[in-house]
Amino acid sequence: xxxxxxRRLAYLVxxxxxxxxxxxxxxxxxxxxxxxxxxxxxxxxxxxVDAALDAINMNDKTPVLxxxxxxxxxxxxxxxxxxxxxxxxNAEFGRRIFVSLRLLLVGSILGMLLGLAAGAYGAxxxxxxxxxxxxxxxxVVLSTPVVVLAVLYKNAGIALNNALGFTGDTRLLYTxxxxxxxxxxxxxxxxxxxxxxxxxxxxxxITAAVAFYGRYQRSAMLDVLGSDFLRTARAKGLxxxxxxxxxxxxxxxxxxxxxxxxxxxxxxxxxxFTEKIFGWHGMGEYFVDSVTNNDxxxxxxVTLFVAVLVLVAGFLSDLAYAILDPRVRV
Amino acid sequence: MQQPSAGQPRASVPAVxxxxxxxxxxxxRQPLAMAGLAIVALLFAMAYLMPHxxxxxxxxxxxxxxxxxxxxxxxxxxxQNGFDMLALTLRGMQKSLVIGVLGALVATxxxxxxxxxxxxxxxxxxxxxxxxxxxxxxxxxxxIIAILSPVFQGRTWLIFVLLLAAFQWMITARxxxxxxxxxxxxxxxxxxxxxxxxxxxxxxxxILPNMASLLIVDATVNVSSLILAEVGLSFFGFGVQxxxxxxxxxIGDYSGAALTFPWExxxxxxxxxxLVLSVNLVGDGLRDALDPDAGxxxxx
Numbered sequence: 001x002x003x004x005x006x007r008r009l010a011y012l013v014x015x016x017x018x019x020x021x022x023x024x025x026x027x028x029x030x031x032x033x034x035x036x037x038x039x040x041x042x043x044x045x046x047x048x049v050d051a052a053l054d055a056i057n058m059n060d061k062t063p064v065l066x067x068x069x070x071x072x073x074x075x076x077x078x079x080x081x082x083x084x085x086x087x088x089x090n091a092e093f094g095r096r097i098f099v100s101l102r103l104l105l106v107g108s109i110l111g112m113l114l115g116l117a118a119g120a121y122g123a124x125x126x127x128x129x130x131x132x133x134x135x136x137x138x139x140v141v142l143s144t145p146v147v148v149l150a151v152l153y154k155n156a157g158i159a160l161n162n163a164l165g166f167t168g169d170t171r172l173l174y175t176x177x178x179x180x181x182x183x184x185x186x187x188x189x190x191x192x193x194x195x196x197x198x199x200x201x202x203x204x205x206i207t208a209a210v211a212f213y214g215r216y217q218r219s220a221m222l223d224v225l226g227s228d229f230l231r232t233a234r235a236k237g238l239x240x241x242x243x244x245x246x247x248x249x250x251x252x253x254x255x256x257x258x259x260x261x262x263x264x265x266x267x268x269x270x271x272x273f274t275e276k277i278f279g280w281h282g283m284g285e286y287f288v289d290s291v292t293n294n295d296x297x298x299x300x301x302v303t304l305f306v307a308v309l310v311l312v313a314g315f316l317s318d319l320a321y322a323i324l325d326p327r328v329r330v
Numbered sequence: 331m332q333q334p335s336a337g338q339p340r341a342s343v344p345a346v347x348x349x350x351x352x353x354x355x356x357x358x359r360q361p362l363a364m365a366g367l368a369i370v371a372l373l374f375a376m377a378y379l380m381p382h383x384x385x386x387x388x389x390x391x392x393x394x395x396x397x398x399x400x401x402x403x404x405x406x407x408x409x410q411n412g413f414d415m416l417a418l419t420l421r422g423m424q425k426s427l428v429i430g431v432l433g434a435l436v437a438t439x440x441x442x443x444x445x446x447x448x449x450x451x452x453x454x455x456x457x458x459x460x461x462x463x464x465x466x467x468x469x470x471x472x473x474i475i476a477i478l479s480p481v482f483q484g485r486t487w488l489i490f491v492l493l494l495a496a497f498q499w500m501i502t503a504r505x506x507x508x509x510x511x512x513x514x515x516x517x518x519x520x521x522x523x524x525x526x527x528x529x530x531x532x533x534x535x536x537i538l539p540n541m542a543s544l545l546i547v548d549a550t551v552n553v554s555s556l557i558l559a560e561v562g563l564s565f566f567g568f569g570v571q572x573x574x575x576x577x578x579x580x581i582g583d584y585s586g587a588a589l590t591f592p593w594e595x596x597x598x599x600x601x602x603x604x605l606v607l608s609v610n611l612v613g614d615g616l617r618d619a620l621d622p623d624a625g626x627x628x629x630x
Contacts, residue, residue, distance in 0.1 A: 019468045026477050143554065143607035145561040148599045151585045158589060272472065273562060288566055291476040299473065307468045 016307045023303035024068050024296070031294040033058040033084055056082040058296050071297060075304070081297035089301050092286065097268055099178060100282030103275065104267045107202040111209025112263060116256070118210060119217025120249055123225060134214055141211035150204045150277040157200045173199050176279040201278040205271060216259065220252040227251075250324070257320035265313030269306055356619035363615020369608035373601070377423040386414035388421035388575060400593055407593035409584070418575055419597050425487070425576035426605065429560050433495040434552035438545055441499035445506025446533045450514055460507075463500045471497035471559075476568040483571050490569060494556055502548045506541065513537050543620035550613035554606045561602065577602045 033056075037049045053059035057070050071081050080089035122134040141149070157173040166172045174180070174197040183190045224230065225248065233243040263270070272284035279285075283302070290298035357363055384405075386392065391412040392404070400407045406415035448459035475493050482489040513519060514537065522532050538545070557577075563569035564578025565585075572579070577598050584594035 015464055015468050018465055022465075022469065023474065023477075026474065030477050030480055139607060139610060140603070143610055144603050145558050145565075145581070147562060147565045147585070148581060148603070151581075151588055151595070151599075155588050269470075273565070276566070287470070287473060288476070291473065291568070292566075299477065303470060303473060306470045306473075310468050 012311050016304065016311065019307045020300055020304040021068065021072075024071065024300035025064060027291075027296045027299040028058075028060075028064045028067055031291070031296055031299070032060070033294045033296060034060060035294060036084065052086075056084065056086050056297070058084070071300065075301075080301040080304075083298050084293050084295040089297055092298065093283075093301070093305070096281060096283045096286050099280055100268045100271065100275065100284060102178070103198065103201055103280055103282060104205065104271055106198070107205030108209060108263055108267060108270065110202070111206035112213055112260070114206065115210040115213025116217045116253075119214040120221050120252065122214065122218045123221035123252075124244065126222065126225075131218075134218070138211040138215040141207055142215065146204065146208060146273040147277065149207060150201075150274050153200050153204050153207075154277060171196065175200060178280050201271070201274050201280065204274050204278075213256070213259070217252065217256060220255050221248065224248050224252045254321065254324045257324055258317040261317035261320055262310075262313045264316060265309040268309065269302075353616075353619045357615055360615045360618065362611050363619075366608035366611030366615065369604060370612060373423060373605050373608070374427060377420050377427055381417065381420050384414070384416060384420075386417045388413070388417040389573060390414070390417070399591075406597045407591070409594055415593055415597055418580055419577075419601055422575045422577040422580045422598055423601055423605065425570060425574065426557050426560060426578070426602065429487075429491050429494065429570075429576070430553040430557040430609070433491045433498065433556040434549045436492065436495035437498040437552045437556070438502065438549040440495065441502035441548065442506055442538050442541075442545055443533075444499070445503040446510045446537055447530075448503075449507040449510035450529055450533055450537065459503075463503055466497060467500050469497075472563065475563055476566070479563075479568040479571075487570055487574060490560075494559055494563075498552055498556060498559075502545075505544065509541050509544070510537055513540055547613060547617045547620060550609065550616055554609040554613065557602070557606055557609070577605075 033053060034049065037044055037052070050059055050061065054062070057067055059067075074081050078090075080093070083089055083092055118134055122131040125131045154175045157175050161167065161171050161173060164172055174193075178194065178197050179185065179190065180193050180197075183193050185194075229251075230243060230247055233247045234240065238246070268283045269287065270284070271280075271282065272287050274280075275282045275284035276288055283305075286298065287302055289295070290302055357367075381387070386404070392408060392414060393412055395401075395404060395408045396410055396412050398404055398408045400415075404414050404416065406419060408414055409418070444459050444463070448456045475490075475497070478493060479490075482493075510533075519532060519536055522536055523529075527535075560569050560576060561578035561581060564576055565582035567582070569578050570576040580598035581595065581602065584591075584598070588595035
């Protein structure tokens with residue numbers, strides 16, 4: 001058993017290494033960090049540009065494998081290299097991870113719980129009005145790209161501000177950033193300001209999560225509702241509500257374990273579009289910006305991070321199955 | 331006993347109704363799926379026929395109407411440069427439809443071939459293909475396509491479709507592989523093999539047709555996922571490249587105008603949601619029609 005686990009672990013590490021190397025090579029050959037200096041007026045001397053690019057290990061005159069080697073050696077010592085602005089990638093990660101966490105923690109958990117509750121309720125009321133409404137909602141939201149959803153919410157927020165007369169410096173809801181610059185973070189005003197910034201992006205995440213989880217939980221619950229063990233639970237004298245929650249809901253949650261695991265692991269990178277549109281400088285935004293800024297080391301580091309998260313999520317989902325479903329345990 | 335009886339459990343009933351007819355009958359009983367089908371057909375016809383009947387082309391400027399709201403001359407209004415919004419939306423819809431349909435065919439075909447070959451032949455081929463599937467699942471698709479976007483800049487958008495499809499097939503390939511592993515031990519496959527039929531022909535004649543319903547539903551789901559993926563990428567400029575337009579580039583270009591000049595944003599966005607929604611409805615209906623035993627409320 002231990003041998004099997006070790007072999008599995010070695011395979012996963014191998015996958016992460018190959019994925020990161022592929023991303024690094026693609027980024028290093030396709031992106032063009034030199035373009036950052038080419039547009040300047042007056043153009044800096046070539047030797048200066050070369051020196052600047054050498055300092056951040058992005059000089060396209062160095063063979064790409066040599067650059068990869070230098071970067072990989074750094075990674076082995078816990079150093080993910082320099083960004084295109086010559087700041088450490090590690091520092092960028094440290095800051096952005098918490099920005100994403102602050103946004104995603106509330107939104108995902110709330111959205112997930114609401115979606116599960118809505119889905120279970122919809123299944124119990126199958127084909128009645130609440131179920132129809134929920135299904136319609138899920139279908140429409142799942143057919144709407146997150147970018148469109150985010151733009152719609154942003155504009156609704158602006159319209160609400162204007163309608164209620166918040167046109168000065170203090171707004172009811174904010175549509176860009178995480179906090180008004182200059183406010184003390186932990187003052188009462190600061191907390192209020194943070195909340196006003198959080199509402200709209202969180203609503204986007206919650207809407208999408210409710211549609212997604214509601215749809216899956218409804219079908220999982222429907223599979224359970226017709227089962228024999230639920231009838232047995234009623235027959236031995238449990239009330240309908242008790243039987244549904246204790247025997248129905250728990251069983252219906254098992255197939256959802258995979259989604260929980262991935263949701264948990266993707267807490268850091270799950271909101272690329274939302275972060276970008278609402279101007280939160282988190283990991284999701286880093287995803288897009290690293291490519292637009294020709295930031296090779298950041299692209300590779302983000303890929304490494306995501307690859308590890310996905311594999312951890314796979315492991316967590318197996319674990320969750322084992323906890324929820326006693327039959328899996330051997 | 332040697333009959334390949336997987337799809338026809340009641341083969342002894344004299345009047346045999348073909349499977350396609352049965353599925354179509356079950357499909358017709360679902361009003362939502364039929365509505366979806368009608369809307370998809372309508373949008374298809376609109377996207378490809380209507381450009382011939384409207385006075386403006388998508389790349390033509392009306393220098394006398396900048397930013398005009400919807401009017402008799404420009405049904406969907408115009409942009410700040412004088413482009414006709416209706417022509418742009420139709421052109422964008424053409425692109426989104428082609429990307430969705432073509433990409434879905436490629437993705438599902440790839441999934442079927444890779445999954446079935448890996449399971450049927452086993453050995454080193456299986457090891458390599460499973461490795462490729464695992465690797466592609468670990469690589470963040472958005473990032474890789476974004477990095478490669480300069481490659482299809484100024485070249486055909488077909489490269490973009492292939493890239494989108496390349497990151498869309500892995501999970502289905504896993505399912506196909508699992509199904510093939512059990513199908514290849516069935517009598518009709520053994521019979522074919524003992525008669526000397528080559529492996530690749532057994533896969534295409536006997537194994538893949540037995541999972542046709544899975545593949546059909548998968549292709550439909552892929553259409554809507556690919557259309558949505560295109561929007562996400564094009565929104566940030568990593569997808570369809572100018573001067574060509576897609577619903578994604580239109581939504582990206584005019585999302586900032588949604589408050590002041592709503593027609594620029596809401597027409598493309600509205601058509602996109604209508605398109606994806608009706609494809610999803612068709613997919614859901616197909617799933618129920620092909621597999622009536624499965625619960626009615628399966629997720630998409």
